Amino acid sequence: MDKIKMLMTILAGAGVALWTAGVATADDYMFLDEVRQKVGAPISAEHALKLGHVACDAIRDGVNSGLSFGSARAKADEAVGWAQQDMGLSMSMPDGMFLVEAAEHQLC
Template structure:
């Protein structure tokens, strides 16, 4: 019984190890932004904010922050950047944009 369980678990590990890596995709990012962000935002604005989010997440993680704390820093960075761009995204929209960036751009 134990030998069979080990064999099954080893097989699952091999199957998981051979799964293809996810790749970032601009179209998928825009699609996710369009689905989740309620405010009108151009593709150019979305990409600028998405890259702000990715930079903040990357900087936070590289400086030793947990992913959750790095995401919070990205939310703040996107909030500042969108105001500098003259947008008025609601907080949930900014957070959804950060989420889409994390999923599709970073």
């Protein structure tokens, strides 16, 4: 019986931790600040936010379809690369990857 109570306590604690972490993460301003610090290419806030959402959608879709997080992240890098070209931007591959990283940290 004590093992069951301990397991229930652990599961409840994990649920609270996950719920709390999900509430405090997404922030456009922190994302834009991280983009300004890491991305060398000139990019407007509007374009950065659009690309950030492309990245988050690709990561979420990849994970939901069963990909590992690393594979989903690679798909996000690719999606941002295509999307920035469609927007007429000329970001380097590292800048695109830095933008995806900022989206992962601040938006997703």
